[in-house]
Amino acid sequence: MSLSREQLAMRVARELQDGYYVNLGIGIPTLVANYVPEGMNVMLQSENGLLGMGPFPTEQQLDADMINAGKQTVTAVQGASIFSSAESFAMIRGGHVDLTVLGAFEVDVHGNIASWMIPGKLIKGMGGAMDLVAGADNIVVTMTHASKHGESKLLPQCSLPLTGAGCIKKVVTDLAYVEIADGKFWLKERAPGISVDEIVAKTAGELVVPEVVPEMEF
Amino acid sequence: MSLSREQLAMRVARELQDGYYVNLGIGIPTLVANYVPEGMNVMLQSENGLLGMGPFPTEQQLDADMINAGKQTVTAVQGASIFSSAESFAMIRGGHVDLTVLGAFEVDVHGNIASWMIPGKLIKGMGGAMDLVAGADNIVVTMTHASKHGESKLLPQCSLPLTGAGCIKKVVTDLAYVEIADGKFWLKERAPGISVDEIVAKTAGELVVPEVVPEMEF
Amino acid sequence: MAGFDKVVGSYAEAMAGLEDGMTVIAGGFGLCGIPENLIAEIKRKGTRDLTIVSNNCGVDGFGLGILLEDRQIKKMVSSYVGENALFEQQLLAGELEVELTPQGTLAEKMRAGGAGIPAFYTATGYGTPVGEGKEVREFNGRPYILEESIRGDFAIVKAWKGDRYGNLVYRHTAQNFNPMAATAGKITVVEIEQLVEPGELEPSQIHTPGIYVDRVIVGSFEKRIEQRTVRSAN
Amino acid sequence: MAGFDKVVGSYAEAMAGLEDGMTVIAGGFGLCGIPENLIAEIKRKGTRDLTIVSNNCGVDGFGLGILLEDRQIKKMVSSYVGENALFEQQLLAGELEVELTPQGTLAEKMRAGGAGIPAFYTATGYGTPVGEGKEVREFNGRPYILEESIRGDFAIVKAWKGDRYGNLVYRHTAQNFNPMAATAGKITVVEIEQLVEPGELEPSQIHTPGIYVDRVIVGSFEKRIEQRTVRSAN
Numbered sequence: 001m002s003l004s005r006e007q008l009a010m011r012v013a014r015e016l017q018d019g020y021y022v023n024l025g026i027g028i029p030t031l032v033a034n035y036v037p038e039g040m041n042v043m044l045q046s047e048n049g050l051l052g053m054g055p056f057p058t059e060q061q062l063d064a065d066m067i068n069a070g071k072q073t074v075t076a077v078q079g080a081s082i083f084s085s086a087e088s089f090a091m092i093r094g095g096h097v098d099l100t101v102l103g104a105f106e107v108d109v110h111g112n113i114a115s116w117m118i119p120g121k122l123i124k125g126m127g128g129a130m131d132l133v134a135g136a137d138n139i140v141v142t143m144t145h146a147s148k149h150g151e152s153k154l155l156p157q158c159s160l161p162l163t164g165a166g167c168i169k170k171v172v173t174d175l176a177y178v179e180i181a182d183g184k185f186w187l188k189e190r191a192p193g194i195s196v197d198e199i200v201a202k203t204a205g206e207l208v209v210p211e212v213v214p215e216m217e218f
Numbered sequence: 219m220s221l222s223r224e225q226l227a228m229r230v231a232r233e234l235q236d237g238y239y240v241n242l243g244i245g246i247p248t249l250v251a252n253y254v255p256e257g258m259n260v261m262l263q264s265e266n267g268l269l270g271m272g273p274f275p276t277e278q279q280l281d282a283d284m285i286n287a288g289k290q291t292v293t294a295v296q297g298a299s300i301f302s303s304a305e306s307f308a309m310i311r312g313g314h315v316d317l318t319v320l321g322a323f324e325v326d327v328h329g330n331i332a333s334w335m336i337p338g339k340l341i342k343g344m345g346g347a348m349d350l351v352a353g354a355d356n357i358v359v360t361m362t363h364a365s366k367h368g369e370s371k372l373l374p375q376c377s378l379p380l381t382g383a384g385c386i387k388k389v390v391t392d393l394a395y396v397e398i399a400d401g402k403f404w405l406k407e408r409a410p411g412i413s414v415d416e417i418v419a420k421t422a423g424e425l426v427v428p429e430v431v432p433e434m435e436f
Numbered sequence: 437m438a439g440f441d442k443v444v445g446s447y448a449e450a451m452a453g454l455e456d457g458m459t460v461i462a463g464g465f466g467l468c469g470i471p472e473n474l475i476a477e478i479k480r481k482g483t484r485d486l487t488i489v490s491n492n493c494g495v496d497g498f499g500l501g502i503l504l505e506d507r508q509i510k511k512m513v514s515s516y517v518g519e520n521a522l523f524e525q526q527l528l529a530g531e532l533e534v535e536l537t538p539q540g541t542l543a544e545k546m547r548a549g550g551a552g553i554p555a556f557y558t559a560t561g562y563g564t565p566v567g568e569g570k571e572v573r574e575f576n577g578r579p580y581i582l583e584e585s586i587r588g589d590f591a592i593v594k595a596w597k598g599d600r601y602g603n604l605v606y607r608h609t610a611q612n613f614n615p616m617a618a619t620a621g622k623i624t625v626v627e628i629e630q631l632v633e634p635g636e637l638e639p640s641q642i643h644t645p646g647i648y649v650d651r652v653i654v655g656s657f658e659k660r661i662e663q664r665t666v667r668s669a670n
Numbered sequence: 671m672a673g674f675d676k677v678v679g680s681y682a683e684a685m686a687g688l689e690d691g692m693t694v695i696a697g698g699f700g701l702c703g704i705p706e707n708l709i710a711e712i713k714r715k716g717t718r719d720l721t722i723v724s725n726n727c728g729v730d731g732f733g734l735g736i737l738l739e740d741r742q743i744k745k746m747v748s749s750y751v752g753e754n755a756l757f758e759q760q761l762l763a764g765e766l767e768v769e770l771t772p773q774g775t776l777a778e779k780m781r782a783g784g785a786g787i788p789a790f791y792t793a794t795g796y797g798t799p800v801g802e803g804k805e806v807r808e809f810n811g812r813p814y815i816l817e818e819s820i821r822g823d824f825a826i827v828k829a830w831k832g833d834r835y836g837n838l839v840y841r842h843t844a845q846n847f848n849p850m851a852a853t854a855g856k857i858t859v860v861e862i863e864q865l866v867e868p869g870e871l872e873p874s875q876i877h878t879p880g881i882y883v884d885r886v887i888v889g890s891f892e893k894r895i896e897q898r899t900v901r902s903a904n
Contacts (some may be wrong), residue, residue, distance in 0.1 A: 021881050043674065047539065048468070050611050056665045058667060058669040064610075066609055072520075074660060080873045082874040084543070085465065085491070085616065086546070086547045089539065089543050090853065090880075092540060093559070093560060094785070112563070123513050124516060125517050126566070134559040160646040164562075164564065236439030239647050259440060260439075263647070266699045266843055275900055276847045276902070280702075280898070282844075282902065285699070285702045289701070289896040291898060291899050292855050297601045297646070299645035302847070302848070303725070307774025308619065309645070310774060312549075312552035314619075314648060335799070341753050342751060344770060345772075348795050352776075366767055414862075475903050544787070578788075584809065589768050605874075640877075
């Protein structure tokens with residue numbers, strides 16, 4: 001069975017380490033915050049200028065001046081800091097964020113990522129995504145392995161305009177966990193009950209398959 | 219009579235306007251703060267990160283964490299702000315300071331200034347002087363017109379390594395007030411009792427002398 | 437300190453001098469920390485052909501979105517403009533130009549503009565449409581693109597507390613782009629919630645020193661929330 | 671929040687990993703806001719061939735000046751080094767190298783280093799010895815020079831209040847170069863006067879967010895005054 005949204009978030013959460021500063025993109029990446037392992041602490045960075053993002057506010061805490069990068073009302077944890085957008089992207093661009101998780105339309109064997117623009121459709125903008133992928137050493141992309149029509153999103157070469165070039169090393173899809181190195185995809189884990197054959201069939205870019213591909217455990 | 223240090227400061231002070239943010243260099247420029255005209259307010263910027271520098275502290279106010287760019291203990295006026303060196307030079311480099319006053323070894327008809335380095339002597343460093351002359355639109359240089367040996371400091375071309383190129387338009391010396399434009403010095407005022415002949419004799423760069431050269435009044 | 441008293445009495449005075457074709461840099465992220473009354477004044481004035489530099493363009497009916505209603509905006513420089521049906525309509529009709537700029541690059545372009553830095557290199561956007569036509573240069577074996585700074589004829593800023601000298605403090609995440617915008621306007625206009633006496637703000641806790649600010653006006657704010665997300669109290 | 675507790679118990683631990691030949695960025699202006707005990711620890715360790723990036727080099731017998739006594743510094747990157755006879759002596763003897771850098775350029779180089787900006791253009795130093803050998807480029811008809819950013823193996827910083835997460839507040843003009851230095855070290859070590867609980871510092875009033883900080887140590891400080899200037903009380 002391909003992974004659910006929650007399972008994707010759970011698998012990504014295993015990339016967390018105690019003391020990590022983490023930036024989570026909108027959508028599935030946001031769910032990762034729900035699966036921080038017991039006894040581990042991470043601090044969430046929101047690129048509009050908040051380090052130490054907390055849960056949504058109660059009705060009593062609601063404050064228009066306290067939002068996250070998704071423009072949702074949020075709270076701050078104890079020990080949070082709040083700063084300007086220039087300072088926020090100094091952190092991001094300067095490589096101070098330990099882990100960045102974001103969605104994508106496509107990735108390729110060169111570590112390229114396309115996530116912000118589909119020509120012919122309305123272009124809404126890249127927001128902070130280009131800065132995030134350019135600034136982070138440690139990025140996890142999470143997305144479905146193939147489109148609804150079965151077209152692979154793990155390509156020899158991205159077909160859509162890029163968000164960043166040569167910056168992606170880790171991809172968690174609903175079928176597999178794949179790493180990118182030396183111009184190839186490297187199959188590391190498969191979703192429970194998903195066959196290697198299915199993953200191979202749905203991976204358009206060159207995929208290196210080891211003899212044993214462990215199943216993810218949840 | 220050539221101007222005293224205090225008179226130099228008084229003449230420079232006439233360049234002040236109400237509401238000006240002003241950076242005063244070490245030495246005679248610092249004295250300008252003593253001659254702010256009655257009813258006029260200026261705010262002093264100290265490039266180590268203080269806008270709104272006040273007088274020296276009393277013994278009771280003395281605080282090692284409160285100094286100016288000359289490393290002297292100072293106070294802050296009401297409404298002052300304190301910030302980092304990067305912010306301080308953002309102000310300076312970005313042209314937000316209304317008037318900068320500094321000393322020099324030489325200036326020339328091209329608006330070049332040399333103020334920080336005499337080859338063969340020990341080089342102590344330029345501090346913030348290069349940023350100040352590059353960032354300000356409105357700079358007043360104050361110095362003696364000639365060296366103790368009678369050598370002019372207003373030259374066709376600076377002989378010493380520059381602090382900044384093409385940035386000086388106003389020079390107050392102990393003999394005269396001179397402006398720089400179109401590759402020439404323009405004599406605007408003379409010190410009380412100083413003859414135009416003496417100024418001409420002590421100005422090595424091309425000097426335009428109008429028919430009437432008013433005397434400075436104190 | 438008469439020469440430093442920057443408080444003006446009306447929004448008309450606050451935006452005096454704004455003319456057709458000018459560039460306006462605006463603080464705010466989404467609807468958070470936007471100078472909502474200064475924007476409303478631009479609508480009232482009817483100034484046209486404006487280039488607006490702002491991370492977003494408000495929503496239909498609020499924030500910068502209201503300047504679309506009478507087609508006052510010629511060009512937007514933004515990182516994300518997806519919250520606005522009228523924007524989409526004018527963009528598709530070719531009535532509006534948009535220069536999409538990565539959020540961090542946009543923040544840095546404003547800061548650089550205010551700080552006298554005409555251009556800087558960044559890895560952001562290299563190899564993407566953002567990098568097209570821009571100079572590429574390697575430092576330590578990595579390619580970077582050259583980005584030029586931005587300055588505006590006006591900057592419009594929203595702060596929380598301010599004094600007559602223009603010293604400002606922002607509240608929570610309403611800070612966002614406001615401090616950089618404040619440095620980058622030839623004329624910087626700030627609307628504040630609360631006017632305090634000079635000296636009330638702790639000098640080392642001032643976010644924007646008054647030297648960057650030309651005009652201050654005290655306003656009252658709707659502070660509309662874009663995404664109201666709450667949890668139950670227990 | 672175990673993973674975020676950055677407090678260390680000794681100066682030896684604070685400077686662990688510092689090796690011969692490394693680059694150290696130091697906060698402070700003159701003797702104001704200098705990490706005096708971290709500097710003393712470097713002297714105690716006897717680490718050599720250091721490149722020190724700091725606006726000044728202390729004075730004879732205090733601050734960075736004490737690292738000259740055993741010739742631990744190979745190179746200084748500074749804007750002004752005129753307060754120090756030992757410095758002069760070693761410079762003239764060719765035992766010490768100095769790279770004089772304009773003060774604002776130095777501050778911006780540190781900030782850029784921390785912010786992932788490898789280089790920027792500035793008018794400062796154009797046409798002077800500082801500009802020699804550097805690329806010149808015109809923007810809007812004015813020439814600028816290209817300056818590259820600085821990062822250090824270590825950054826040593828002095829703050830006033832800090833919490834276990836490394837959130838920092840600086841006191842008065844002891845801020846100076848410290849916030850930029852804090853962003854630019856591979857390992858950033860901070861000594862503070864006062865440890866406070868996480869949450870005690872108002873989030874929007876933190877000068878340096880903890881993300882930049884690796885180690886925190888609580889110290890006591892001499893805070894020597896370089897130019898003691900006072901006026902009479904009346």
